[in-house]
Amino acid sequence: MSALGMLPGLAQAQARLNLTLEADANRGRPLLLWARKTDGGTAVDFDTMTFRQGRSSLHLDLEKAAEPTFAAIYTLFSFPVDSVRSRLVTVSGWVRTRNFAGQAGLYSYAHTPDNDDGKDRRDQLENLPPNQDWRRLEVTLAVKPTATAFGLGVRVYGSGQVWFDDLEVRINGRLYQDKPLAGTEALLLTAQERQTPTWSFEQLPPAAARPDPARVTLRLDSLLPRQGRRSLRLTAAPPERPGELVPVVYLGTLPIAQLRGKMLKVSGYWRQLVPAGVGAPVSPVFTYARLGTAGRGGTESQWTYGVVELPPPPRPGAEWAAFSLDIPVAADEFAADLSLGLRLPGPAIVLLDDFTFSLNGRPYVPAPPPAPAAPTTAEVAWLRRALVPVPVLAPAVGTAVKTPDLAALGPLISNVRVVGLGEVTHGSGSIFEMKHRLVRYLVEQEGFKGFVLESSADCEPLNQYLQTGQGDPARLVGSLGPFGTQEVLDLLRYLRAHNQRPGVAKVQFAGMDMQAPENVLAFLQQAARPDDAFLQTRLRELAAALAQIPRSGGGPAIDLFQTPHQPDDARLQTLLRLTRELRTGLDTRFKLVRNPDWTMRQQARFLFELRRLEQGATFRRLPLRQGGDYRDACMAENVVWLSQNLGLNGTPAKLAVWAHNAHVATSAQGQRPLGEWLRDSFGPLYLSLGFAFGQGSYAAEGGRTFHSVAAQPAPTGSYEAWFQATKLPAFVLDMRQLEINDANAWLFQQQQFRDIGIQEAAQNFASHELRREFDAVLFLRESKAAQHLK
Structure with a gap:
């Protein structure tokens, strides 16, 4: 099999790399064929008011200067690698800055199996002036003949705003034309359109994936079907220029999840008619492309793995003839879909009908992934028996009123030294209010004396306010970034009021982050x-x-x-x-x-x-790739020290640790979170309490301000769907001693769970396994956006 490179495509049916960084490319999905890696404080968008030429530019707004952030936007396996092997490739582009401190630039890389680290790479990263007008950058890479993939990208580390525009790729000095890429049709389709192909060809493929009628026309033929009422008729016009290839025509998509580790056999029938005035007919070529999607917490990225030609079956004649194609699918294949196509190298009329499939010799009927089931009556009944209802009450501000309404949580929290209070997003005011009430309960009823926040701001002035009353609490809380909210201010005022009560041990406040x-x-x-x-x-x-x-x-x-x-x-x-x-x-x-x-x-x-x-x-x-793990380990080290040193007379202090769910969790895929370190240090004396909500809104950062965003509804099959089925406004579910049964098996499986950071998330949900990550989860049916002080 040979991979095809730089096949011409059709604009309305196929995606482009979008090197000119236009916001309306790929049907309004400009980064469809790009991946991204960003720290939580980086906003990525397209600026239609600021650009070098065209109609927009790529805009990166990094977090405030106190906490520099990182962002990389890059192509992965999208670029046609055949066109760059054994060649000198120059990548150039334009960059602009405003109020920027840090480095920004371009890089290109080629994956090569004969390298120790698997790739060659060239960077041009520069310490740019704070306010730089459009400036050209350039980087050149000699690509080895053994390269298996080529990519390019932009990268920024620092604070402030950066714009990129007008990327170019020159191959041995010749400008690469950013053409539509063959095999990418399915990426432009909706999930419903991808999952409902008609392999009997009783109807046409989705309109969005059909080629340009001037080049290849598709229609249903009811005169000569092999079976059924219709077949698919493809008519290709002659190439416009000598040697030009007619693009791949999209036929349909198969979900790879059902194919991994198996040999897929595609069987069908085809016939070929010779257009009038054409000599010997050309042989059509079947192709496939492996298409993938990935991302977490709104960092969606999609890419194509290139078009592969299949060994051609015997050339068809004027009558229907059977054919078959073998496609091996690796067991570790991480693409999501396999897209089938047909390339017509010259003028031709081809009819297709009655595709069938087998896996390892057994018949296989492609079907969309089974739809998640709604919670059953038995599952909801079990959940209602297992949970502990929690009243939804706004905390009284600035008073020392006790919190008997949370007394039912006593069995969960008693005999615990450190409680990790998670949050599904840094912007839910309802979660912040509930955590306020929990901190009050821990202080008043359980003797907790330390409040530790996931913050690297200077927290000592706030601690001094708690001890002495000196300082403006609103101004001090406003310096806490995403935690600079009215809800956190209310909590700090309560803690100050508590510390003023005679005869109480004063609560201490500290930040644990180190960025x-x-x-x-x-x-x-x-x-x-x-x-x-x-x-x-x-x-x-x-x-x-x-x-x-x-x-x-x-x-x-x-x-x-x-x-x-x-x-x-x-x-x-x-x-x-x-x-x-x-x-x-x-x-x-x-x-x-x-x-x-x-x-x-x-x-x-x-x-x-x-x-x-x-x-x-x-x-x-x-x-x-190392920074996240290092940060969580350091935060855990700091929490251990604070536990040992915030108490009186050398006695360890009980701590409430306020952080994102991703940090307080005791387990995570591919990394070691703060909570796992704390579990190693404190054993069962550490309690990981995750938070969730069903519907409502949250506050997201954008352009250095916060705004309210409507949360995506909980989909069927998500943990929140089960939680909402209880119809309770709030509850806690203790998962520490659960034993699996038919009614709670869903809780022992990976499901979708809301996972949002500081910014608006294009996708609110990611795969999680709650029982492995948390000791307990606190669910709120409704969320309102946090009220930021500035």
């Missing part, structure tokens, strides 16, 4: 006495070293898994050396000075923040 080491350094500088020459000198040296690891990442990320001792990373080495020297010097000073300026608690806090500085600087030097 903003500048905030940590500011705390260290404030904690040191201005006349302490030793500390101030070392802190100035640390500030200079941190400035060499800027928010742009300071160059390509270092793979610290392969080189954990950082031998090639002089910038990071310098900072780590300085922190080690400062830690050693402080340890010596504490042992020599009889009456130190700091208490033991202050000393421990200073060393803890010094460790957070190391964490944040190291995090910035990691590639994206």
Whole structure:
């Protein structure tokens, strides 16, 4: 079999790469053939008001300067690799910035099996000025003859706004024409259209996938069907230019999930008529393309794996003749669909009819994936018996009123030291209010003394507000990014009121994240006495070293898994050396000075923040695939320290840890979340409480502001569909001691579950297994958007 490259296609039926980055490409899905990797604080859209030429540009709005973020938008297996093998490929494009601090640029890469890491790559990443008008970038890659895939992309790390426009690819100096790509028809169809092909050809393929009538016409032929009432008649016109190939014509799609690890045999009947005035007929060629979709939390991406020609069966004649095609499907195939097509190399009239299929010799009838079943009466009855209803009440603001309404949660929370309070999105005001009530219950009824937030902002001023009442709480809460909401402000005001009550142990507040080491350094500088020459000198040296690891990442990320001792990373080495020297010097000073300026608690806090500085600087030097795991491990390390040091008289403190579901979970696919580390540290003394909601709205960040977004309805087959079937406004389900039975088997399986970050999600749901990820889940039927303070 041979892969085809650069086959001409038809605009209305096939997708383009969209190198000119136009918003209306591919029927309004401009990044259809591109993938993306973004941190939570990056918004990706198309700007129809700012562009170099055309009608739009690709716009990336990165998170605020305190927390730099990463984004990469790239083609994967979409580019026709046959056209670039053994050639010099130059990728160019234009970039523009506003209020930007960091690096941005282009890169190209070729997957090659004879490389140690599987690919050759060239980058042009530059520290761009904060406000750069359109500027051209260029990168050149020599592609090996063994390349199996070629791709290109744009990449940004930092903060601010970046635009890209007008990408070009030149192959040995010749401009690549961004033509429609053969085999991509199914990507432009709806799921319903893809899943209902008519292999008996009693009706035409979907209109959106039909070719240009001027080149290939399709119609139903009722005069000469092989069986039934109709067959499919394809008529191809002669090529417009010598040597030009007539495109692949889409026939239908099969779901690959049912084919993996098997030999697919396609059988059917065909006949070929010779158009008048044409000599020897050309042989039609059957093809297939493997099409895939992937993504999580709204980062949808789709791509094609290239068109493959099948060995041709015997050329048909004027009468119906049977044919068969064999297509092996790998067991580890990760594409979603297999799209069948027919290429007509020249003028021809071909009729097709009566396609049938077999897998490993057994008959197979293609069918769409079975529709998820609605919850049964028995399943809903079991769930109502197992859950604990929770009243839906708004928390009283700024008072010390007790919360007996949550007393039913006592058996779940008693004998626990650390509770992970999750959230399905950072923007649900209803979840924030319920977490407010839970924190109050933990403080008043269970003796919790620490409140820890998934934030890398400077949380010490807020903690000082809780202890002393000093500071403007609204301004301080407003600095917490996605947590800068009225709901969080109400909680902090309550905790301040609690701390003012006589005879109570005061609640402490801290952030556990480490992505903003500048905030940590500011705390260290404030904690040191201005006349302490030793500390101030070392802190100035640390500030200079941190400035060499800027928010742009300071160059390509270092793979610290392969080189954990950082031998090639002089910038990071310098900072780590300085922190080690400062830690050693402080340890010596504490042992020599009889009456130190700091208490033991202050000393421990200073060393803890010094460790957070190391964490944040190291995090910035990691590639994206390692950064998430490293961050969760560091947050867990910080939670353990806070548990040991926020209590009184050396007693461990009970902590409420407020973070996204993805962090508090004790299990996750392909990574080790914060909750898994905490389970290792605390065992059953750690409780992972996930949150969910059924319908309503949430707040999403866009353009540095937050706006209300309608949540997608819970689809049949999602966990939320079962939860909504109870018709209860709120409840908690303890999953720790459950044993599987017919009525709760759905809870022991992977299902769709709402999973949204800080931005609006194109797809609200992703595959999860709740019982493995959480000890319990708290469900709210309705969600309202959080009220952001700015």
